[in-house]
Amino acid sequence: MTIQPLLTVEQLTKTYGEIQACDRISFSLYPGQILGIIGESGSGKTTLLNAIAHRLPIDSGQVTYHNSIKPTHLAQLPEPDRRRLMRTEWGFVQQNPRDGLRMNVTAGANIGERLMDIGQRHYGNIRTAASKWLAQVEIPPERIDAFPHTFSGGMQQRLQLARVLVTQPKLVLMDEPTGGLDVSVQARLLDLLRSLVRTLNLSVILVTHDIGVVRLLAHRLMVMQGGQVVEQGLTDQVLDDPQHPYTQQLVSATLLP
Amino acid sequence: MISGSIPSQQIPSQQISDQQISSQPALPRFAAQTLLQAEQVHKGFTLHAQGGLHLSVLAGISLTVNQGDCVALQGASGSGKSTLMRSLYANYRVDSGNIWVKHQDSWRDLTQCQPHELIAIRQHTIGYVSQFLRVIPRVPALEVAAEPLIETGVSKSEAFAKVRSLFTHLNLPERLWSLSPTTFSGGEKQRVNIARAFAVDRPILLLDEPTAALDANNREAVMQLIEEKKAQGCGLVGIFHDADVRSSVCNRTLTF
Amino acid sequence: MNTATTNLTEPGFNFAYLDEQTKRSIRRGLLKAVAIPGHQIPFSSREMPMSYGWGTGGIQVTASVIGKSDTLKVIDQGADDTTNAVNIRRFFKKVCGVKTTEKTTEATLIQTRHRIPETPLNEGQVMVYQVPIPEPLRWIEPSEPETRKMHALEEYGAMYVKLYEDITQYGHIATAYDYPVMVNNRYMMRPSPIPRFDNPKLNMNPALQLFGAGREKRLYALPPYTTVKSLDFEDHPFSVETWDKPCEFCGATDSYLDEVVIDNEGGRMWICSDTDYCEETQKS
Numbered sequence: 098m099t100i101q102p103l104l105t106v107e108q109l110t111k112t113y114g115e116i117q118a119c120d121r122i123s124f125s126l127y128p129g130q131i132l133g134i135i136g137e138s139g140s141g142k143t144t145l146l147n148a149i150a151h152r153l154p155i156d157s158g159q160v161t162y163h164n165s166i167k168p169t170h171l172a173q174l175p176e177p178d179r180r181r182l183m184r185t186e187w188g189f190v191q192q193n194p195r196d197g198l199r200m201n202v203t204a205g206a207n208i209g210e211r212l213m214d215i216g217q218r219h220y221g222n223i224r225t226a227a228s229k230w231l232a233q234v235e236i237p238p239e240r241i242d243a244f245p246h247t248f249s250g251g252m253q254q255r256l257q258l259a260r261v262l263v264t265q266p267k268l269v270l271m272d273e274p275t276g277g278l279d280v281s282v283q284a285r286l287l288d289l290l291r292s293l294v295r296t297l298n299l300s301v302i303l304v305t306h307d308i309g310v311v312r313l314l315a316h317r318l319m320v321m322q323g324g325q326v327v328e329q330g331l332t333d334q335v336l337d338d339p340q341h342p343y344t345q346q347l348v349s350a351t352l353l354p
Numbered sequence: 355m356i357s358g359s360i361p362s363q364q365i366p367s368q369q370i371s372d373q374q375i376s377s378q379p380a381l382p383r384f385a386a387q388t389l390l391q392a393e394q395v396h397k398g399f400t401l402h403a404q405g406g407l408h409l410s411v412l413a414g415i416s417l418t419v420n421q422g423d424c425v426a427l428q429g430a431s432g433s434g435k436s437t438l439m440r441s442l443y444a445n446y447r448v449d450s451g452n453i454w455v456k457h458q459d460s461w462r463d464l465t466q467c468q469p470h471e472l473i474a475i476r477q478h479t480i481g482y483v484s485q486f487l488r489v490i491p492r493v494p495a496l497e498v499a500a501e502p503l504i505e506t507g508v509s510k511s512e513a514f515a516k517v518r519s520l521f522t523h524l525n526l527p528e529r530l531w532s533l534s535p536t537t538f539s540g541g542e543k544q545r546v547n548i549a550r551a552f553a554v555d556r557p558i559l560l561l562d563e564p565t566a567a568l569d570a571n572n573r574e575a576v577m578q579l580i581e582e583k584k585a586q587g588c589g590l591v592g593i594f595h596d597a598d599v600r601s602s603v604c605n606r607t608l609t610f
Numbered sequence: 611m612n613t614a615t616t617n618l619t620e621p622g623f624n625f626a627y628l629d630e631q632t633k634r635s636i637r638r639g640l641l642k643a644v645a646i647p648g649h650q651i652p653f654s655s656r657e658m659p660m661s662y663g664w665g666t667g668g669i670q671v672t673a674s675v676i677g678k679s680d681t682l683k684v685i686d687q688g689a690d691d692t693t694n695a696v697n698i699r700r701f702f703k704k705v706c707g708v709k710t711t712e713k714t715t716e717a718t719l720i721q722t723r724h725r726i727p728e729t730p731l732n733e734g735q736v737m738v739y740q741v742p743i744p745e746p747l748r749w750i751e752p753s754e755p756e757t758r759k760m761h762a763l764e765e766y767g768a769m770y771v772k773l774y775e776d777i778t779q780y781g782h783i784a785t786a787y788d789y790p791v792m793v794n795n796r797y798m799m800r801p802s803p804i805p806r807f808d809n810p811k812l813n814m815n816p817a818l819q820l821f822g823a824g825r826e827k828r829l830y831a832l833p834p835y836t837t838v839k840s841l842d843f844e845d846h847p848f849s850v851e852t853w854d855k856p857c858e859f860c861g862a863t864d865s866y867l868d869e870v871v872i873d874n875e876g877g878r879m880w881i882c883s884d885t886d887y888c889e890e891t892q893k894s
Contacts, residue, residue: 100470127470177763199750199771203778206771213774214767220777220843242778284491291490295505313490317469330447331469338446342402349403 101163103128103268103300104149109158111141111148117324118144121158124319124329128267131294131301133315133332135308135347141324142304146270149302150189151179162186164267184214188261192273194253197260198245204231204256205241211264230259235289251282255289262293271303275310287313308351312336320344384454384461389557389589390419390442395451397437411437412448417608419558419589424580426600427593429610435593436562438610442591443482443560444472455479455558477506481556483564487543489535496521496531499549506554513553520549524575540567552579559583561592565599577603619707626673627705632656636674636829640820643831648793649761650744655827659701664694665723666824668740669701672721675736675820676702681709683717688725688866688883695723712886724787726808728865728887731817733834739802741823744830746790746800766798769841777846786851792839799830799838807850807866812838857882860891 102125111119118141126132134142148155151171160171164186171179183189191197198207208227209217217223228238234255236248245253254274261269274290275283291314294301303315311318311332318336319329320343328341339345384391398410411434419425427435440446442453444464453464457479467475476482481502489498499520500513508516521531524545530538535546544567551559561580565573573596580603583590594600600607624630632654639653658666676682682702686695690712698721699710711717714729721738731737747757750768760766769790776784783789789806793799801812802821812819812832819832832838842848856863858879865887867880882888 100474102470125470130470130473180763180765202771202775205778206774209774210767210771212767213770214765216767218770218842218844220774221845223774281491288490288492312488316473329469331444331472333445334447337440338399340400340447345402 100127102126103163104302105159105161105163106149107159107161109145109148109160110156111144111153112156117141119148119155120324122326123158124326126268126300126302128300129294129298130317131303131315133311133318134302134304134321135306135311135318136321137306137347140321142306142321143272144324145321146272146302146304150183150187150270152189162268181215184211185264186267188264188266188269190254190257190261190269190271190274192276194245194250194257197257198253200245203242203244204236204248207245207256207260208263211260215264226263227259230263231256233262233293234259235285249282251278251286254278254286258289258293262297265297266299268300268302271301273305273307274303275305275307283310290314308336308348320347384456385420387420387422388418389421389423389456390417390591391452391454392417392438392442393452393454395438395441395453396449397434397441397446398449412441414451415608417591419591421557421587421589422584423606424584424590424592424604426604426607427591427610428600428607433610435608435610439560439562439591439593443476443480445482477502479556479558481551481554481559483547483551483559483561485544485547485562485566487535487538487547491536492534494532495526495535495538495546498535499546499553502550503553516553517549520553520579521545523579524549525572541569541572544568545572548576548579552583555586557588559588559590561590561594563593563595566595573599620704623705625678625706626676626702627659628656628670628673633674636670639829640671640674640831643820643829644818644833646797647832647836648791648797648799648830650828650830652827653829655824658824660697662825663742665698665721665740667822667826667828668721668723668738668824669698669822670824671738671820671822671829672702672719673705675738676706676708676719678706678708680706680718681711681716682706683711683714683720683886684722685720685725685727685884685886686723688727688868689885691885713890714886724803724805725866725883726804726811728862728882728884729890730811731815733816735817737815737817737819739804739819739821741800741802741821741826741828743788744800744821744823744826744828746798761797764796766792769798770843773841773843773846777843783842783846783848789848790841792841793832794836795839798841801838805851805866806840806848809838809840809848810850814838853880855880857888857891860888862888862891865891 104126107123109119109122122145136142147153149160162169162171205224205227208230209223212223212226228241231238231241236252236255245256248256275286293299305311315332318332319326320335322343328335328344335344336348339348393416395412395415397412398408401407415438427438429435437446441448448465454461455464455475457475462475496514496517499517503513503516504510526542526545530542535543548564565576577599580590636653639651643651656670658669660666684695684699686692702708703710714727719736723740745757746769747760751757773783787803787805788800789809791799791801791809791812801809814835814837816834818834821830840848853867857865857867859881862882865882865884868883870879870881872879
């Protein structure tokens with residue numbers, strides 16, 4: 098059982114003045130796994146996600162990405178390489194699809210952008226890839242020339258997913274991806290995420306405050322409170338046998354965990 | 355905001371990090387036919403909402419499961435049989451003791467394993483039939499039941515074929531196979547659960563009241579499946595509400 | 611230089627209107643721009659006796675590089691006789707006393723808006739372009755620090771999104787003016803609002819080409835013989851406009867034609883946009 102982790106986070110710390118947004122966070126993420134991070138608003142979940150991607154400067158600690166060739170310390174990665182990594186092997190899915198999509202260009206261009214970023218210059222091929230990924234995320238490929246604002250919230254979120262997945266990333270960071278969706282739409286997205294994770298062997302860090310979402314999606318779970326990880330383990334361990342007072346409160350406050 | 359009530363020093367985050375490689379103590383000797391050995395398992399629950407009330411449930415339970423065994427956990431409600439069962443699946447984290455499991459020819463202590471190791475052990479070694487079925491709405495029963503088998507690397511068509519034959523054996527009406535189990539009755543859900551666990555060839559199976567919601571006919575079908583697993587050399591541990599089922603399939607009993 | 615010319619300058623102004631310090635600082639900016647072809651150099655754009663949008667960037671560049679022996683040509687939409695061209699030409703005549711011309715071949719310095727002359731340029735000639743918006747990435751990224759970073763890291767994928775959208779919407783790349791180019795295989799550049807018909811003339815041009823944006827306070831340049839490639843897709847290669855008729859004045863078939871309405875009955879004619887080229891062709 099010597100599987101290499103895809104990502105290791107060691108003692109990651111980020112403060113905003115007096116506030117400890119992330120206090121010495123450590124974990125490893127393995128290929129094909131979904132790691133859920135739950136906690137209430139202000140617990141540091143989103144900051145952690147941004148800190149992992151080095152989208153904001155961190156105070157101390159280390160994030161190491163183990164791709165097939167050699168381990169990469171994100172902090173030491175030159176900015177061009179890091180930005181490139183974020184557009185190829187990593188992906189970021191925003192809670193609000195309007196933040197993750199270009200609303201003024203068509204669905205096809207939204208999906209094609211990452212391909213054009215990495216130098217693809219064949220219109221026909223880009224279009225073929227865009228239709229393929231539309232189908233993968235269950236959007237009719239006929240909608241390729243439609244603008245995202247004509248899509249429903251669930252479709253926009255799936256389009257955002259396609260936009261990220263088109264470069265076949267290994268790691269996807271998601272910030273409340275099901276946040277603004279109604280329950281039936283949520284279910285469809287959850288199911289889609291689950292099957293994509295399996296077929297593409299994706300690793301996902303999923304930030305949410307919805308225990309139902311992590312119960313169905315996440316293999317492992319970290320519970321955050323006040324910038325600290327107060328409990329972590331297999332999702333069912335943490336939810337069925339919560340040890341920390343905060344986790345117990347969180348689980349008992351959920352209607353149908 | 356409840357964070358104020360918990361001093362941050364109390365639980366430094368690095369203590370519960372999973373960075374370190376799990377340290378496994380020296381291996382005790384196991385008999386060749388042994389599949390699972392629980393030693394001196396202690397487990398209690400601290401209820402923080404009730405002023406830190408501590409309930410001790412398991413106090414030094416030991417259990418050995420060998421090939422072909424079907425061990426019944428028996429006792430009054432609240433005696434701890436479910437707690438032990440869940441501990442054997444690492445669903446509950448024990449306070450002390452060891453739970454040794456033979457996983458792909460090596461012995462692993464569940465109480466010391468990292469989450470990703472537990473995922474692998476559950477995938478290949480320990481199956482669990484729960485009383486509940488938690489699924490994403492919209493996924494058809496056939497896919498729900500085939501999922502664990504597909505995850506072990508079996509092809510979709512092969513996995514579906516196996517699940518279809520199990521569904522047939524369990525008398526699950528074919529019109530339900532393509533529907534999401536969210537709307538199923540208790541007995542139908544339970545049979546999906548059973549098919550899900552029995553489809554994969556895992557040496558250890560934990561059964562939490564597998565026949566509770568079933569009629570006599572389907573109970574019989576499940577008992578047949580259990581007998582087949584025993585004959586294949588699997589070790590089973592179960593909680594059986596039904597005394598007839600218990601006495602028929604179990605060769606040993608652990609009383610609480 | 612003869613004294614007669616010098617006597618014609620308006621008294622009370624420094625040569626070429628700007629003071630020597632300002633001209634020197636703009637020339638320093640231009641040297642940087644020449645050193646890094648296609649890269650935008652900030653400069654402290656001055657107030658000029660005309661409003662932004664009328665070529666203040668181009669005028670400052672012209673004023674900084676013009677010398678007494680230069681012969682100036684000014685074109686606007688290809689014509690030497692439009693208001694803007696006439697006024698700028700008159701302005702420099704007044705503050706420099708230099709010779710002016712309408713002939714491309716006679717000019718040493720050509721300030722232009724919207725066109726590159728049809729007559730091929732030669733070594734030693736200088737083109738000065740008036741630029742309204744210098745930043746090619748502006749449409750997709752409003753933040754200046756971010757576009758600078760995109761240039762620094764050569765992240766130009768977003769620009770192709772625009773071309774993709776053109777093809778998707780119109781079946782071809784419909785950008786007709788200010789068609790983005792890659793300079794020296796490194797920097798993406800807006801060539802100012804010249805028709806894409808003129809884009810090929812930017813490439814490997816023997817003349818020095820200078821670009822000035824007054825309101826946006828940016829300078830950039832193409833030194834002689836710089837490779838300039840118009841962006842395109844492999845399966846939708848860059849192409850220029852063509853016309854199925856010749857110029858009705860001179861009969862040229864190789865020039866950029868303007869459509870002119872000639873009466874109230876909807877009558878139209880197609881004529882060269884480059885007036886000098888049209889006259890030269892008619893003469894020959």
